Amino acid sequence: MDAKLKYKTFILLLGQWLILGSIIGIVVGSATAFLLNTNDFLGEVREDSGWLILLLPLGGIGLGYIYMNFGKQRINNTLHDAAELNNLVIDGVHGKKRVLRRMGPIVYLGTFITVLFGGSTGREGAAIQMGGSVAETVNTFFKFNELNRRIIIKSGIGAGFGSAFGAPITGAIFGMEMANSGKIKLDALVPCLVASFVGHYMTTAAWGVEHEEFIIQTVPELSVITIATVVLLSVIFSLLSITYCKLRHGIQNVTEKIFNKNHMKRAFTGGIIIVVLTLMVGSQDYNGRGLDMLEQSFQEDVPTFAFLAKLLFTAVTLGTGFVGGEAIPLFFMGATLGNTLHMFFDLPLSFLAAIGMIAAFCGGANTPIAAFLLAMELFNGEGVEYFFIVCLVSYIFSGHNGLWPSQKIYKPKSTLYNITNGETIENAQKTKNI
Known part of the structure; x- marks a missing residue:
């Protein structure tokens, strides 16, 4: 040619x-x-x-x-x-x-x-x-x-x-x-x-749609102690992602087996459980998308165990056959957990909420580059060094778990994993190679 x-x-x-x-x-x-x-x-x-x-x-x-x-x-x-x-x-x-x-x-x-x-x-x-x-x-x-x-x-x-x-x-x-x-x-x-x-x-x-804005009020100065703290927090947030993914898929597998993949029975049962959980909590803060509390977590204290409530509500909702997305629930879990950890770590509240939000999403989605860019676009490029660390650590420590079992593992995240290149997360979990 x-x-x-x-x-x-x-x-x-x-x-x-x-x-x-x-x-x-x-x-x-x-x-x-x-x-x-x-x-x-x-x-x-x-x-x-x-x-x-x-x-x-x-x-x-x-x-x-x-x-x-x-x-x-x-x-x-x-x-x-x-x-x-x-x-x-x-x-x-x-x-x-x-x-x-x-x-x-x-x-x-x-x-x-x-x-x-x-x-x-x-x-x-x-x-x-x-x-x-x-x-x-x-x-x-x-x-x-x-x-x-x-x-x-x-x-x-x-x-x-x-x-x-x-x-x-x-x-x-x-x-x-x-x-x-x-x-x-x-x-x-x-x-x-x-x-x-x-x-x-x-x-x-x-069409004039206005997206939510999340503002980091203060980004801490770079220091060895702060970086080490961010690494530790990223590990904690990655564990949150793993917990959610395990519970959500566990509920799905169990309900599909019990009801023989009858989506009507699964969702009906899931709906009853959500109603009961809502009545027990006495609030509808964890129903729907939860955007109000998500935004609040950047500004003031939220309930200490809000992240656990959202994790349970979302895992039951999607695990029993209802549909929607999982990014915003993960944002919610990560940001509210970051808000709670403000009691134990001397870092700005909005900063903790932000790194929790991105780390939880990154750990669940297994998309570190996209998660890093998302942080740059949502937070106007602030804290670039920290978010790079957050995405890298969360991606590695979340292991070969994730929101989507059909996602292929191009290469194992560590030599500790006995995984064939190109194997799906679902197959890797079935063979206990993760």
């Missing part, structure tokens, strides 16, 4: 990714704006009508019915189940399964049901699955080969995450980092970057 032909091919390929990334960004950004605005509205309705929590078990029946009757499709003798949530999107990136085009609308409806009736959940899961759904629609329309299909799905993931949090740089990297722990394939960089930025600006500029 001569130089002129190579140049022409490069320009055509670049133009293709720019156009497709823009299309995905426009659609996913608009859909995410709808998700955020609707969730805000439904959250306010629930807060104004506390009795709605009593309807959560019935909402679980409806949600389970939707997934059991409309969320499954058999393609080439392989079952593709929308109830696998982000795991199905990751399998789509790996070429094992196909993301269902109906998956986005289904998870949106399921998230609305969960939020309205008081399940403890977030939003990025729905945005990511909608992104994958839109990407699969693009793949089907243009009939791409397998390599390009995977790139397009990564772009959908990036657009969903970036527009959900107002963090377009993070979204671009997250789209490439989510499917493989410890590896980023840069072949999807251009479409991921375009889709994430276009999605972000569609959400904010075109």
